[in-house]
Amino acid sequence: MIITELKDVHKRYHLGETQVKALCGVSLSIAEGDLIAVWGASGSGKSTLLNIIGLIDEPSSGTLKLNGHEVGEMPDNVKTDLRSRYMGFIFQNFNLMPILTALENVMLPLQVQGVSAAEAKEKALNCLQSVGMERFALHRPDKLSGGQRQRVAIARGLVTEPKLLICDEPTANLDFENAERVMDLMCELNQKRGITFLFSTHDTRLIDRVKRIVYLEDGTIVKDERA
Ligand SMILES: Nc1ncnc2c1ncn2[C@@H]1O[C@H](COP(=O)(O)OP(=O)(O)OP(=O)(O)O)[C@@H](O)[C@H]1O
Numbered sequence: 001m002i003i004t005e006l007k008d009v010h011k012r013y014h015l016g017e018t019q020v021k022a023l024c025g026v027s028l029s030i031a032e033g034d035l036i037a038v039w040g041a042s043g044s045g046k047s048t049l050l051n052i053i054g055l056i057d058e059p060s061s062g063t064l065k066l067n068g069h070e071v072g073e074m075p076d077n078v079k080t081d082l083r084s085r086y087m088g089f090i091f092q093n094f095n096l097m098p099i100l101t102a103l104e105n106v107m108l109p110l111q112v113q114g115v116s117a118a119e120a121k122e123k124a125l126n127c128l129q130s131v132g133m134e135r136f137a138l139h140r141p142d143k144l145s146g147g148q149r150q151r152v153a154i155a156r157g158l159v160t161e162p163k164l165l166i167c168d169e170p171t172a173n174l175d176f177e178n179a180e181r182v183m184d185l186m187c188e189l190n191q192k193r194g195i196t197f198l199f200s201t202h203d204t205r206l207i208d209r210v211k212r213i214v215y216l217e218d219g220t221i222v223k224d225e226r227a
Pocket residue numbers: 013014015020021022040041042043044045046047048049
């Protein structure tokens with residue numbers, strides 16, 4: 001089943017008088033159960049593409065459909081609701097809240113949805129366990145390594161049980177061992193729980209582990225390859 005579909009998506013940014021074309025006519029379908037790496041050099045448009053698919057940013061033109069419904073026609077509150085129900089987003093720089101513990105960071109998306117503290121805590125602890133971080137539940141992010149922070153960020157992305165987990169450069173700044181662990185975790189969650197993954201990378205160490213690679217060059221898909 002196709003969960004996300006982009007047709008001829010363009011994204012232009014305006015910087016004063018000049019215009020930057022970040023995406024130039026991208027068409028892409030993401031099926032349930034996919035594990036996709038978006039590959040491209042710095043500035044090729046990876047984050048822009050992920051932000052649009054994650055409903056964090058909007059296309060300048062073209063269409064985006066989610067579960068068959070066109071997103072451009074939805075009111076903002078419907079979009080926000082869809083984003084929190086169906087998608088998890090893991091940012092390039094983790095975006096963990098520094099004053100909250102790992103556990104509180106993971107509980108947060110549920111509490112935003114109005115889930116009770118007790119239920120949020122139970123679910124958050126389960127997610128921390130699934131990423132091997134339960135022992136660090138009460139640590140604040142500054143007491144964790146880069147790989148551990150990334151695993152907490154993945155737990156936070158998972159806690160709402162999204163269909164699609166979008167990760168912008170999930171292994172950037174990680175050493176080989178930690179990058180492998182994050183990749184192992186994504187593969188396991190994809191296989192065992194059927195979570196669809198879309199992540200951007202320029203990390204050659206990960207590229208043979210995915211089901212599909214979408215190559216971006218200057219805002220255009222130049223190759224879409226299945227393993
Ligand atoms: N908010 C913005 N305003 C203006 N230009 C932007 C903005 N965001 C991105 N761009 C430009 O759009 C292009 C694509 O940027 P994007 O961040 O999507 O690339 P990327 O592939 O994610 O790069 P990296 O690997 O460095 O993260 C770049 O030329 C960038 O300078």
